[in-house]
Amino acid sequence: MSTVADRASRATREASSERGKAIANILFNAGLAALFIGLFVQAGDLPSSMWEPLGAGSFPRLILGALVLFNLAIMCQSMMALRHADPTASVGAGRWFMQRRLAFATLAAFCAYALLMPWLGFALSSLLFLLVVQIILGARSGRRLLVACVIAVVFGPGLDALFGHVFMIPLPSGRLW
Amino acid sequence: MPMTDALLGSVEQLFSLATLVSMMIGVMAGVIAAAIPGFTITMAIVLALPVTFTMSPLQGVATMLAVYVGGGSGGLISAALLGIPGTPSAVATTFDAYPMARKGEPGRALALGIWASFFGALISAVVLIIAAPPLALIAVKLGPWEYFSLILFAVTVVASLVGKSVLKGLMMSLLGLFIATVGPDPMMGVPRFTLDVDVLAAGIPFLVMLIGIFAVSQLASEVENPTELKQGQALVRGKMHFRPFGVMREVLSRPGNLLRSSMVGVVIGAVPGAGGSIANLIAYDQAKRASKTPEQFGTGIADGVVASESGNSATAGGGLIPMIALGIPGSAVDAVLMAALMVQGVSVGPRLIMNNADLVYGMFLAMFLAAGMVLVFCLISMRWFVRITEIPKSIIVPVVLVCCAIGALALNNRVTDLYLLVGVGLVGYLLAKLDYPLAPLVLGVILGPIAETNLRRALMADENWTLFFTRPISAMLLLLAVLSVALTVRRLLKKRRTASP
Structure with a gap:
């Protein structure tokens, strides 16, 4: 319905x-x-x-x-x-x-993610991006927030390690460190 | 290379452990991606592309074919269990699979779809093997005049079939052709429209464009409505009963429907621009017309599920026919497959089958293998399919966006490509909101260099431009191009007249 x-x-x-x-x-x-x-x-x-x-x-x-x-x-x-x-x-x-605010907010976050990546590196910027977008899209309560954190760790630093060590495709490491 | 040597060479490559494993992962990824409403097969295959860069050409293309064939079956899961097509190619599946599931037979609905998909993919692979080599032999005899006209025909057909407005479709095709001119000129190597920017020196990176257009803009559209974000409440619950082999007999007891729907899928798949999203509806319509009990269609009957699923799965083989034989992709997915081969340094065109016979025969075999893998995977994991549809978009969207970023970075590891991705995604989103179809743009980009090279070669061979209209095949293709636009305009005008009182 x-x-x-x-x-x-x-x-x-x-x-x-x-x-x-x-x-x-x-x-x-x-x-x-x-x-x-x-x-x-x-x-x-x-x-x-x-x-x-x-x-x-x-x-x-x-x-x-x-x-x-x-x-x-x-x-x-x-x-x-x-x-x-x-x-x-x-x-x-x-x-x-306004009707499409979530779509524009997601695209804005994606833009910030791209701008931050050369400085923070793929792993950290992805972690932050995943967490922020999930919160924007409604993961604000206890259990959903916990799931969002797990997803952010697995698909941020996790994917970085997978591509860097398994597929041998290095992703940006960041200028700040 | 003799056919048997090519075949044996491809068997050896295809049945290596690495290829089998990557194909199995591809099948799983395709099924799962297509099962999630709003995530298309094109998106899955675009995201699979960067992973194949480190593979051999055959392993890479076989993995992508596995995603493609898997995606053809995955759309049926949410169509049957939620009444929402997982991909546009499963729209007609909802007409009968969902009512069947609601009547307490979700297991039968899924099994019917899985078997019909399997047989549809199998039939299309057989037609591909029979049709592609002779067509390629004819294609190598075509001159640049015919080739240029063929591309013009392909571009107009795509523009006419996709979207609500022919004008917008044609404009997007032309825009694609123009974007392809950015970078070095194909004949003289002179830089064009590069604005002295490094990232444009070799032309606009095609992969970044693909991901931006098909994934980023689509993902933004998926999160527009806050109420849709908590997607995933399965409407069909309770225990599912499966009789896979009983259902297989049920599908095979409808040979007429199966064969007709698969052939509809093959033919529509082979027409540039018309893919599974059209094939499933036409196959369903044809099955209904041919049925002795058309009034039962839409109430949850097996014939409806078989028609739709075999029709959409058969487009996979059909779409490969023009790509292998002519070097012209039949759909956006085939354009991505073509890009994958080009990235690997394989020249795609009518000579592909002669110069890379082992690769082409490997692709034929990969189609069969992928169809078998999809069948086994789906039959084993059917019980857990319902879980896939319950993953909320608030998780899927950011995760897939991160995968998009990896896709853009994987080719050159340039952050500027990522900036370009964001720009293309935003522009793609706004274009989609203004009803501009995006598939003609991508096909225009991939066909642009071929069109320009052939036009210039034709005029180098003979400055007389009327040859485009006087050489019979070229003239016929140009006539077909005009007809495709004229017929679509007529159809749209008729539709508008009936809509307005």
């Missing part, structure tokens, strides 16, 4: 973000089109070859030109969708982010 309710809530969330999606699509494709035009111009400077009619820049230019056309087509499609979307049913960008 709860599964059905979860699926329904997800469907409602997706439906209520149609207007936001259309706006995001327009902005995203406008940005991409500008980037691709810049790269198209840059590709013109790539050297040509005396042995073949196409130089190093021809294929990328062909693709970039087509990409700009697709960006424009998607922008037109999104503008039409925006006109038909019900503005009263849409959610704001802030709420959209």
Whole structure:
């Protein structure tokens, strides 16, 4: 029953973000089109070859030109969708982010994990990452927290030892020690 | 190399203790990963890739095939016991396996699925062995014009079949083709779009892209809903009764359904972009149409489980046909397998079977071996399957993210690859939220260098570009590419018209 309710809530969330999606699509494709035009111009400077009619820049230019056309087509499609979307049913960008706060928090933790790894090394940064993300995702009570600690030790320092000693694939050891 | 020598050489490599052990671990990993709702076979195989770097090419690819074939069966566990498909390729399995389990026959539902998967994988391996070598012989005769058109066809088919919008699918394919141009030019070696950044000097690392796109972004999607995090309350409880050999006879007593569904899986698997997620639904639909009692489908009958499970498992062999014969992956999973071979220095293309016969025959044998291992493993451990579905996502997600980090680090041990992984994962997540399909992007990246090289070779051989339209096979492939897009646009417009009053 709860599964059905979860699926329904997800469907409602997706439906209520149609207007936001259309706006995001327009902005995203406008940005991409500008980037691709810049790269198209840059590709013109790539050297040509005396042995073949196409130089190093021809294929990328062909693709970039087509990409700009697709960006424009998607922008037109999104503008039409925006006109038909019900503005009263849409959610704001802030709420959209709030609804996905756990996903963004997990990605933010993953980003911090990547930044810390050169300093702390794989074993310690993984241990901290595993513990923090499990706490973010709800492992806050006694037994679940204990399980989270065990998981953090097994899959942090444990995996480091497995890859380093068994598979002979060394993982970063950290600059601080 | 004569066929018998190649076969004997591959048998020797495949039946070594190290390969058998790594394949068994691969089977277990595939079954377990696919049994967890939200974790796809692609994710499992992407994460298995870094572990295979230290292995020989055959051991590595056999291990990944074991994960692939294991994953084909694992999705049925949560489909039968929770009513939630463990992978998208087990959607149709829920239609009959779950009602059967709810009616007090969970053991029968699981055993039916396991045997149907086994026979589906076996049939697909036989078709692969029969079809791939002659197709490769034809493929080596194709010129660069035909090859370029073939890639264009593959790209349009993928873009048309995946996702809700053809425009977005095509855009992602093109984006993939563009990403592939970053790094040295394939003909002249000139650096392109590298921004003088070291990490881009050899091109965007493909493995990092794969992990970011298929694992990190997918994992972020899995933790969106707080109420879904405590996943794992099995809806089917109580003692399970198994009669594995009685059920085997039950499956074999439906030869028509088994053969038809497996062939549907093989054909759909061979079409680029259309994998198990489509095959199981079409196989189920075909079985229902052919049945004398179609009204019983969906109530928990054996035919429904057999159709879906044999259909999705048969895509494994089907997907390998274009990869081995043409060097074009049939699905994202095959793209990862292709990447694994490329990392090992094996050139994948129509000459693969001629230049690396022992490897290809080893892959054929590995398919049979993996199917057998999955069967044995599943039949032995079926009683504990229900436990797998009870692991909460709050544990799985961070653990798999750490595995993703290892995957990104394993190839070059560069922390910059890890930063790239985070970036690709975030972009992939946002793209998925905006309904951009990610599979065409990955296939575009892997097909990009092949497309560019063939286009340039074709125009080097003859500057007349109309040859793309006048050479019969090339013209036919281009026509098919246009048709695939046109038919999808027509289907989507029809769907939209029926949806709006």
